[in-house]
Amino acid sequence: MFCKLTLTKIIGAKVMYFRQISSTFPTPTRLPLIISPIQWLSAIVHFLGSPVFKYTRLQSTKTVTQEHAYFLINKYRPSYIISSPTMLTTLIKPGDREKCDFSCFETIFIGGGAVPNKLMEDVKILIPNVKVTNGYGMSEAVGMVLQAIGSVPGSCGKPYGPFQYKLVDPITGEDIYEPNKPGELRLQSEVLFAGYYNDPEATAAIFEDGWLKTGDIFYRDENWNFFFVDRLKLLLKYRNHQISPVEVEGVIRQHPSVLDVAVVGIPDPECGDLPVACVVPKPGHTIVPQQIKDLTR
Numbered sequence: 001m002f003c004k005l006t007l008t009k010i011i012g013a014k015v016m017y018f019r020q021i022s023s024t025f026p027t028p029t030r031l032p033l034i035i036s037p038i039q040w041l042s043a044i045v046h047f048l049g050s051p052v053f054k055y056t057r058l059q060s061t062k063t064v065t066q067e068h069a070y071f072l073i074n075k076y077r078p079s080y081i082i083s084s085p086t087m088l089t090t091l092i093k094p095g096d097r098e099k100c101d102f103s104c105f106e107t108i109f110i111g112g113g114a115v116p117n118k119l120m121e122d123v124k125i126l127i128p129n130v131k132v133t134n135g136y137g138m139s140e141a142v143g144m145v146l147q148a149i150g151s152v153p154g155s156c157g158k159p160y161g162p163f164q165y166k167l168v169d170p171i172t173g174e175d176i177y178e179p180n181k182p183g184e185l186r187l188q189s190e191v192l193f194a195g196y197y198n199d200p201e202a203t204a205a206i207f208e209d210g211w212l213k214t215g216d217i218f219y220r221d222e223n224w225n226f227f228f229v230d231r232l233k234l235l236l237k238y239r240n241h242q243i244s245p246v247e248v249e250g251v252i253r254q255h256p257s258v259l260d261v262a263v264v265g266i267p268d269p270e271c272g273d274l275p276v277a278c279v280v281p282k283p284g285h286t287i288v289p290q291q292i293k294d295l296t297r
Helices: 007-021 041-053 066-076 085-091 117-126 200-206 245-252 289-295
Strands: 080-083 107-110 131-134 164-168 183-188 211-220 226-231 236-238 241-243 258-268 272-281
Touching (some): 080 085, 085 107, 085 117, 085 258, 107 117, 117 131, 241 245, 245 258, 245 272, 245 289
Parallel strands (some): 080 107
Antiparallel strands (some): 211 226, 258 272
């Protein structure tokens, strides 16, 4: 689906984002490395923002594989990158990361999926002076939804800018007022998108009483730091119990031989969903399936 977004909203969202990460204008960053496909908002804002904010984009016509990313970083020394957790995990993989000098980066922004705390810790160890943030945004909200700078570890950020926020119990539909209780994040704002292109049914389905339903489960602490739990549609239901794949993945990542993991569900007539873990071992490591089962009991 394509979102109907105005140029004014996209540039306005870029201004708000750059105010979070930099106080240097009109050039808040020197050379961003663009690895997002053009249909992602994280790429579009740089295509539109670079001439406005007077910075150069680094991008390639080739598919940005691990080796090609190393080439671009080593040769052109970018200062900034937006990366998915899985791509960044691959780039800083032990045994491979020695091929690349990451010291050029001033800011690394991680988004597009659940960000493990260990990944952020590993980045800080590898590049001590880098500003690394765990961000949350969506195209329907024209960019960043939470202010990541200054939030506590593990959080996606605090409320900021033109947004109003609330959490809603996905089962009862009731608003959640107390901290540390998960619910679907919903938003109100003048900067929200106009709707999905030529799809009025999908547009009507994502709004309820003027609030945008993000489809993502969060909880907040007493200081209004928001923590991502999982995507609502990805929650597994095992014998009437809701299971977060992200939570299970976090447990499995504690195994010293695990590089990355993805947990999905397979249908089962008796249990509903059976969680299945797809585990990527670190180079030179061997993982016995029973070890993973023992971790998650």
